[in-house]
Amino acid sequence: MTVRISDDAVAIACGADEVAAAFIAAGVAVERVSSWGMQWLEPLVDIDGVGYGPVSVDQVADIINGKVPSLGRIADHPFIATQTRLTFARAGKTRPLSLDDYYASQGWLGLAKAREMGAEATIDTVITSGLRGRGGAGFPAGIKWQTVARADGAQKYIVCNADEGDSATFADRMVMEGDPFMLIEGMAIAGFAVGANKGYVYIRSEYPHAIAKMEAAIKLSAHLVAPFVVEVRVGAGAYVCGEETSLLNSLEGKRGEVRAKPPLPALEGLFGKPTAVNNVLTLAALPWILTHGGDAYAAFGAGRSRGTMPIQIAGNVKHGGLYEVAFGITLGELVNDIGGGTASGRPVRCVQVGGPLGAYLPPAQFHLPLDYEAFAAADALVGHAGITVFDDTVDMAKMARFAMEFCAIESCGKCTPCRLGSTRGVETIDQIIAGKNVEANLALIADLSETMKFGSLCALGGFTPYPVMSAIKHFPEDFR
Amino acid sequence: MASIADILAVHKDREGPLLPILHDVQKAFGHVSEDAMREIAGALNLTRAEVYGVVSFYHDFRKEAEARPVLKLCRAEACKARGVEALVPIADNQSRVKVEAVYCLGLCAVGPSAMVGDTVYARLDDAKFKMILEAM
Numbered sequence: 300m301t302v303r304i305s306d307d308a309v310a311i312a313c314g315a316d317e318v319a320a321a322f323i324a325a326g327v328a329v330e331r332v333s334s335w336g337m338q339w340l341e342p343l344v345d346i347d348g349v350g351y352g353p354v355s356v357d358q359v360a361d362i363i364n365g366k367v368p369s370l371g372r373i374a375d376h377p378f379i380a381t382q383t384r385l386t387f388a389r390a391g392k393t394r395p396l397s398l399d400d401y402y403a404s405q406g407w408l409g410l411a412k413a414r415e416m417g418a419e420a421t422i423d424t425v426i427t428s429g430l431r432g433r434g435g436a437g438f439p440a441g442i443k444w445q446t447v448a449r450a451d452g453a454q455k456y457i458v459c460n461a462d463e464g465d466s467a468t469f470a471d472r473m474v475m476e477g478d479p480f481m482l483i484e485g486m487a488i489a490g491f492a493v494g495a496n497k498g499y500v501y502i503r504s505e506y507p508h509a510i511a512k513m514e515a516a517i518k519l520s521a522h523l524v525a526p527f528v529v530e531v532r533v534g535a536g537a538y539v540c541g542e543e544t545s546l547l548n549s550l551e552g553k554r555g556e557v558r559a560k561p562p563l564p565a566l567e568g569l570f571g572k573p574t575a576v577n578n579v580l581t582l583a584a585l586p587w588i589l590t591h592g593g594d595a596y597a598a599f600g601a602g603r604s605r606g607t608m609p610i611q612i613a614g615n616v617k618h619g620g621l622y623e624v625a626f627g628i629t630l631g632e633l634v635n636d637i638g639g640g641t642a643s644g645r646p647v648r649c650v651q652v653g654g655p656l657g658a659y660l661p662p663a664q665f666h667l668p669l670d671y672e673a674f675a676a677a678d679a680l681v682g683h684a685g686i687t688v689f690d691d692t693v694d695m696a697k698m699a700r701f702a703m704e705f706c707a708i709e710s711c712g713k714c715t716p717c718r719l720g721s722t723r724g725v726e727t728i729d730q731i732i733a734g735k736n737v738e739a740n741l742a743l744i745a746d747l748s749e750t751m752k753f754g755s756l757c758a759l760g761g762f763t764p765y766p767v768m769s770a771i772k773h774f775p776e777d778f779r
Numbered sequence: 780m781a782s783i784a785d786i787l788a789v790h791k792d793r794e795g796p797l798l799p800i801l802h803d804v805q806k807a808f809g810h811v812s813e814d815a816m817r818e819i820a821g822a823l824n825l826t827r828a829e830v831y832g833v834v835s836f837y838h839d840f841r842k843e844a845e846a847r848p849v850l851k852l853c854r855a856e857a858c859k860a861r862g863v864e865a866l867v868p869i870a871d872n873q874s875r876v877k878v879e880a881v882y883c884l885g886l887c888a889v890g891p892s893a894m895v896g897d898t899v900y901a902r903l904d905d906a907k908f909k910m911i912l913e914a915m
Contacts, residue, residue: 312886312899532795553797554832614887619887685887
């Protein structure tokens with residue numbers, strides 16, 4: 300009997316350590332593995348492929364004696380069986396820090412392939428794959444690397460943006476906690492492709508488990524990625540450092556203020572050197588792409604959004620977790636069919652896609668396919684593909700106010716529309732909530748939003764209008 | 780306990796050493812004091828204003844020590860959707876623990892969630908939240 304229990308942060312927060320200890324106390328060996336991503340079932344106990352969950356300590360003896368009904372084979376669970384897991388192929392199956400497990404599951408093949416075909420062909424493969432930046436901007440990854448590769452300079456850097464601060468996103472965390480070697484391999488491939496010998500992973504301080512796993516994995520695999528060297532740097536609680544230029548300032552030991560672009564980081568990035576800044580999921584997609592080929596990856600997806608996207612279904616949802624699937628799936632399928640509607644059992648009122656800077660969308664928009672262009676056309680963002688589900692008790696005026704408040708708290712202060720606009724926005728929405736000059740204040744918010752959208756240096760001020768204006772547009776009754 | 784000089788010695792040859800130094804100082808002393816900032820500035824050939832600017836920019840660094848135990852409660856959208864705001868009065872009705880807002884712990888499908896040190900908690904309800912606060 301092999302008992303597997305995840306040791307990722309969600310599992311631990313739900314009591315996985317106590318459950319694992321109870322199995323061990325009962326004389327049963329436990330393997331701590333990555334999470335399957337079915338978070339409503341955590342702690343999920345996997346016994347020879349059959350699942351039990353959510354498991355509490357007092358059920359352990361009965362599970363061992365076969366007295367607890369199982370969930371059936373985990374791999375056949377509809378939430379898992381309907382996914383296309385390329386990046387999360389190992390999820391639930393391997394021990395995060397086991398090099399043996401990683402080797403046994405096609406680990407390091409992508410890096411070997413890259414080294415064999417050479418830097419230029421590696422970049423060509425990524426261009427063929429159609430891989431776009433998974434952090435939210437959706438810029439073609441291969442083109443970015445081409446720019447870094449062609450830039451002058453002996454010293455170049457790979458910077459992995461693991462400052463996953465958006466609410467409803469946890470795919471980066473799951474990669475780092477569940478499959479850290481994959482990220483290291485991806486960084487090594489990127490470093491080889493652009494000619495960088497040093498890579499930094501900038502991880503937010505709110506992710507202590509991810510930091511520990513990455514540091515351990517870097518030590519264990521240093522000889523395999525050499526001469527490429529990877530180092531972890533820990534953020535310090537500033538949301539704006541997820542923006543690539545403020546992240547670079549933070550790495551340099553400065554205030555995490557946004558830099559004006561140009562110059563592009565690809566040409567003048569970390570310490571003024573050519574730097575490829577990529578999200579965790581972008582880099583983590585590389586081992587698969589190199590192993591299986593660019594065409595194989597591009598065969599998945601829709602329109603100009605190629606490949607798969609690890610979607611995070613969160614908030615007030617019955618079946619929340621990590622759902623990796625090809626682009627093109629509709630919002631309604633994700634929320635209702637896969638997510639199973641709300642956890643509270645009440646009707647879904649809206650979802651927010653793309654984190655605190657993403658639009659609120661009502662069920663009338665659930666036909667939208669997950670695709671960068673389709674979302675942009677509907678004044679919405681795919682972003683990092685986090686979906687927060689809300690039931691009908693949500694007050695959208697309060698959520699619009701929170702969007703402005705969050706921007707005010709997290710603004711780096713460099714540009715005026717974001718620094719001042721956010722605070723004025725909170726005050727103006729407060730007036731609206733209090734019923735004062737509602738129409739005039741709504742017009743003021745629309746005007747302010749325009750200013751923030753077009754006048755801010757980065758996406759924090761520039762995209763805060765998305766949640767605010769979408770809330771007003773789709774849920775006007777909450778503001779009047 | 781490590782001294783500031785010890786911490787500086789560990790990091791001085793790194794690229795961009797200021798944040799790692801500040802993290803270690805914060806961890807060792809519970810805050811980054813005026814004297815610490817002065818010593819760090821001297822060692823890195825920065826002005827005190829530059830170091831102060833960095834310390835004051837980031838939410839993780841404190842200029843004064845917090846005497847009370849600290850709990851970070853996630854108040855971001857996904858935890859709001861799962862009812863965290865209903866827990867806030869419980870936090871407000873006590874003063875023994877400092878309850879700080881944090882915006883996302885990455886536990887967004889199992890919220891409301893909180894963190895104490897490196898320990899994470901999920902699926903908080905009134906009873907569980909009170910129990911955690913009382914145990915601190």
